[in-house]
Amino acid sequence: MDSRNKVVRYYAAIQMSKSKDRRLAERTIPILMTIAQEETNAELRDRAKIALLRLSPESLSKLEGRPVTRRSGTLHFEVVDDGLRKVLFSIAIPKALADLALSAVPEEEMQAVRLKGYDIPKILRELETSGRSILEIRSEGKTIKIWID
Numbered sequence: 001m002d003s004r005n006k007v008v009r010y011y012a013a014i015q016m017s018k019s020k021d022r023r024l025a026e027r028t029i030p031i032l033m034t035i036a037q038e039e040t041n042a043e044l045r046d047r048a049k050i051a052l053l054r055l056s057p058e059s060l061s062k063l064e065g066r067p068v069t070r071r072s073g074t075l076h077f078e079v080v081d082d083g084l085r086k087v088l089f090s091i092a093i094p095k096a097l098a099d100l101a102l103s104a105v106p107e108e109e110m111q112a113v114r115l116k117g118y119d120i121p122k123i124l125r126e127l128e129t130s131g132r133s134i135l136e137i138r139s140e141g142k143t144i145k146i147w148i149d
Contacts, residue, residue, distance in 0.1 A: 014047055073095045095148060
């Protein structure tokens with residue numbers, strides 16, 4: 001269940017949720033909640049919801065009030081020189097491609113970025129749920145803007 005590969009993690013959670021060992025099965029609840037809330041595949045979402053209903057009906061009811069994250073759309077990334085007020089770099093890629101690229105980053109590299117104070121998966125989740133807000137990071141005379149539309 002700790003795999004960075006989403007397919008492996010989701011499969012393990014759904015399979016382990018059927019375990020007769022209640023403590024083992026309950027360890028799957030956070031992953032099942034993620035699947036039920038964020039997954040675009042309706043069948044996979046339904047399987048996760050059924051597993052949650054079996055393990056923790058209250059967890060399933062908590063999902064009803066949460067905002068739905070967007071898995072589609074475009075991720076925009078722009079670097080602006082504050083002094084020149086000029087865009088130095090700009091890219092717009094499909095959100096699904098950004099998710100795929102992010103899943104390919106080795107865990108050691110993600111940890112190094114977290115140590116610098118940036119949790120990229122968390123940033124993207126917050127952008128997905130916040131609508132059209134733009135994240136701005138100012139550093140060394142430059143501004144980095146990230147948003148999803």
